[in-house]
Amino acid sequence: MSTTAQPIDRAPSRAGITLLAACLIAALLPTSITGTSVTLPAMGADLGSDLADLQWVVNAYDLTFASFLLACGSLSDIIGRRRMFLGGMTVFALCSLIAGAATDITLVDIVRGIAGIGAAAVITSASSALANAFDGAARARAFGFYGTCFGIGLAFGPLAAGALTSALDWRWFFYAQAIVAVVVIIAALRIPEGRNPEAPKVDWAGTFTFTSSLFLLILALVEGPQIGWAHPVVLLFLAGSALLLAGFVLVESRSAHPMFDLGLFRQPQYVALCVTPVALAFGFVALLVFLPSYFMAVDGISAADAGLLLLLLTAPTLVMPAVAGYASKWLSPRALLVTCMTLVAAGTAWLTVIEANIGVLSLAGPLLVIGIGFGISNGVLDGAAVSSVEPHRAGMAAGMFNTMRITGEVIAIAAMGSLMVSVTRSQLSDGIGDYAAAGSAGDVANQLAQGDLVTSATKVEESLRGAYTEFASTAYSGAMHEILWVLSAICLVTVPFLWVLCRPRKEEAAPEATTPGTETESPEPALSGSAS
Structure with a gap:
């Protein structure tokens, strides 16, 4: 027996509060992911931690964040999006506070894992609440702002973390997250509640x-x-x-009453929307993680300078979501998705010009093209994903979509890290024998992947050190070229699939009958938004 869905509360004041809360967390959560890596050296020195324990500060968060997205998305439809949002934000705030005050790395790892669960609850309930708070063109604009705030967190997260760590202490990065989380909680108290009454129990x-x-x-x-x-x-x-x-x-x-309706994967456009962030994780997110190490190793620049150079890649994500939202008046989701994927594929291929001591102008072109392509996707994906289903199932759709996105990022980072070490080792193997003191090809490859060329170079006889540095830099650059071609191919192969899956279908023009004034209105295409 079906139950009448709750009417959607789209009062302007509540919609504005919903947008404010969603935009704040859209800026906060990417900062928590990208900024944490910058704090690790200072954290390790303070807490006396080894590399493996420090890596779990990031890995524990990513692990639980990705794993609990779908569960939290479905639960938000059942228990209510505001309750899920507030509960997740409270968990995130408390864990950030504990992480900042911790004196043991194990405690930091544990609370970061719990914080990932809170983040999963927040991001899925926020995107579905935003979809319910706005309609039509207003929804596209709202998700455009949402994507822009995500770009702000992505672009300036590492810089903010570095500034707080240098000026105060690594702990203040986590304290700052807790403070922002409290502000979000206060704003979110006025978010209208919404749930799916047809899913009365937890699966x-x-x-x-x-x-x-x-x-x-x-x-x-x-x-x-x-x-x-x-x-x-x-x-x-x-x-x-x-x-x-x-x-x-x-x-x-x-x-x-399934946790996830497998029938959603029979909708070609929804499948395309889930596949797109996985491919983009290889073309953008993996570069965001590994390019700083390359710049620090072959060019010998500092982490701060590498972060500034990376703004060429991340800065376009500040403006392109809004541009994509505006362009959606004339361009279809199909055209925008194909455009963004083509740009990322072209940019990663162009980036094969990279080499030691390459000038900023030579890097600007490919990095900007990749950033523009990814920025367009931030203005398209989330809004389209939650709008491809009935509003009362928005949490479920957002949960699976964000699960695909975060899992894709983890896969891309792990795959590129493994490839980077193995291909670099292969590039080094032919000539490393001439510099035996530097260590084995495997050891040097691991050090280069972590942005460290100095350690192996100092082991080499001083008269050979210049030649060794050039040899290692050339090998690392060669490995980077091979991997960039692979990343470009992954994005390029995705283009025809998007073109086919996103083509208009006749059945989409006939929406199902619904109860007037209820939450079960027919879905509308929305070209906007990003979450994580």
């Missing part, structure tokens, strides 16, 4: 199988490059993930 079996499957998959991706892909533990994680995923499909196909 515990679906929640457990999917979350556990994704948790094991990402754990395998994190540990694989560290202990080896053939290691029994990694293989066990992968096998367990596959079995749990099969269990999830079986459970959901038999559930009257």
Whole structure:
């Protein structure tokens, strides 16, 4: 028996508060991801931590963030988006406060993992609440602002973290996050509530199988490059993930109120929207992580200077979401998605000009093209994803979409890290014997991937040090060229799939009948927004 959905509350004052809260977290959460990496050296020196423990400050957050997105998205439809938003934001604020006050790295790792769960709750409920607060062209503009704020967090997160760490202490980066979170909580108290009354109970079996499957998959991706892909533990994680995923499909196909409606994957446009951020993770996010290490290793610049250079890549994400929202008046989602993917593919191919001591002007072209392409996607994807389903299922759609996005980022970073080390090792192997004191090809490759050429160079006899530096830089550049061609190919192959999947279909012109004035109105295409 169906239940009448709640009317959508689109009062201007409440819609404005919803937009304010969503934009604040859109700036905050990317900062928490990209900025944390900048604080790790100071944190390690203060807490006496080794590299493995420090890496889990980032990995624990990414792991739980990705794993719990779909569960939180579905739960927000059931228990209410405002409740989920406020609960997640409270968890995030408390964990940030504890992380800043911690005196033990293990405690930091634990609370960062819990903070990831809070972030998952916030991001899915925010995007679905935003979709319900606005309609038509106003929704496109709202998601355009949302994407712009995401770009602000992405572009300036590392700089903000570096400034706070240098001027005060690494702890103040986490304290600042807690302060912003409290402001968001106060604003979010006036967000209108919304839920799906047709899903009256929690799908515990679906929640457990999917979350556990994704948790094991990402754990395998994190540990694989560290202990080896053939290691029994990694293989066990992968096998367990596959079995749990099969269990999830079986459970959901038999559930009257599934955590995720598998029928959404029969909608070609929704599939395209889920595939796009995965491909873009290879063309943009992976570069965001590994280019600073390249610049620090081959050019010998500081982390701060590498961050400034990276603004060529991230700055376009500040303006392009709004541009995409404006362009949506004339261009279809299909045209915008194909354009953004083509630009990223072209930019990564162009970036193969990269080499040691290359000038800023030579880098500006390809980095700006990639950033423009990614920025367009920030103005398209989230709004289109939540608008491709009925409003009362927006949380579920946002949950799966953001799960695909974050999982894609984890996969892209893990894959590029593994490729970077293996290809660099191959490039070094032919000539490293002439500089035996530097270490093995594998050791040097690992150091280069972490942005460190100095350690191996200082081991080499001084008379050979210049030649060795040039040799290692050339090998690293050669490896980067090979990987950039792979990244470009991944994005380019995605273009025809998007063109086919996003083509208009006749059945989309006939919306289902709904109860007037209820939340179950027919979905509208919206070209806007970004979340994570």
